[in-house]
Amino acid sequence: MEKITSRQNEKIRQVAFLKRRSERESTGLFFFEGVHLLEEFIRFGHTPEYVFATGDAISRSPALIERCGDTVYEVTDSVYEKMTDEKSPQGILCVSRFLDSVRRGTPEKGSIILESLQDNGNVGTIIRTAASLGTRGVALSADCADVYAPKTVRATMGALFSTDITVVSDMPEAIRNLRADGGRVFAALLDENAKRLDETDIRSDDSFAIGNEGNGVSRMTADACDGGVYIPMSGRTESLNASAAAAIILWEMKRSGNG
Numbered sequence: 001m002e003k004i005t006s007r008q009n010e011k012i013r014q015v016a017f018l019k020r021r022s023e024r025e026s027t028g029l030f031f032f033e034g035v036h037l038l039e040e041f042i043r044f045g046h047t048p049e050y051v052f053a054t055g056d057a058i059s060r061s062p063a064l065i066e067r068c069g070d071t072v073y074e075v076t077d078s079v080y081e082k083m084t085d086e087k088s089p090q091g092i093l094c095v096s097r098f099l100d101s102v103r104r105g106t107p108e109k110g111s112i113i114l115e116s117l118q119d120n121g122n123v124g125t126i127i128r129t130a131a132s133l134g135t136r137g138v139a140l141s142a143d144c145a146d147v148y149a150p151k152t153v154r155a156t157m158g159a160l161f162s163t164d165i166t167v168v169s170d171m172p173e174a175i176r177n178l179r180a181d182g183g184r185v186f187a188a189l190l191d192e193n194a195k196r197l198d199e200t201d202i203r204s205d206d207s208f209a210i211g212n213e214g215n216g217v218s219r220m221t222a223d224a225c226d227g228g229v230y231i232p233m234s235g236r237t238e239s240l241n242a243s244a245a246a247a248i249i250l251w252e253m254k255r256s257g258n259g
Helices: 010-017 021-027 035-043 055-060 062-067 077-083 120-132 150-156 171-180 219-224 242-255
Strands: 029-033 050-054 072-075 092-097 102-104 111-114 137-141 165-168 185-188 207-210 227-230
Touching: 010 050, 010 077, 021 029, 029 035, 029 150, 035 062, 035 092, 050 055, 050 077, 055 062, 055 072, 072 077, 111 120, 111 242, 120 137, 120 150, 120 242, 171 185, 171 207, 171 219, 185 219, 207 242
Parallel strands: 050 072, 102 165, 111 137, 111 207, 137 165, 185 207, 185 227
Antiparallel strands: 029 092, 050 092
């Protein structure tokens, strides 16, 4: 196993650059950290490009390191500090090529659709919840927080590696195409014309759109949908966090037979 001791090593410099979305998109590479994420990555059949691990991490997880084969490089603590995005790193970092399960296109029926969500934690948490409940797919507008950002990957807790994700360039057009194929799409709206979620006859292949944290679903996207739904609340708060609202909707989708 090769040991890297220089912070100026070309591979180390490349990983540090992958903290930027532009670099991830130009190289088709991303990274994530931690034992659990690497275990999930391998469990779902993916192969690392590189794995960087400190001596302590190698001694704590010998079986996992062995499964990564000759992709592993031992690094000093100082070198690892240059790469890490974590406050309390476990000392294991994996670089991967972009996943085949993340693609551009039109959402499939029965998807949870995210428009312009900017918070990495929200996007990652929704992907994790969708996977937990067996939702058929997750669709994101192209201006959502990057699914390959370290914070997003961390928030998915490994669900990114097993979930079909569609990135959509034109959300209103994609929704119209989905409806033309026989699917129904409802937008989560705080609107007087929206229907209570718990009074909506949800079918197993219905899709639901969640909007930006501050502005909600855009008017153009809402107009492209079959209608709007809202989650009834006690009145003590004005709205729900996007990931909390998505979790409630995903549960109702699950109850309808989706997943």
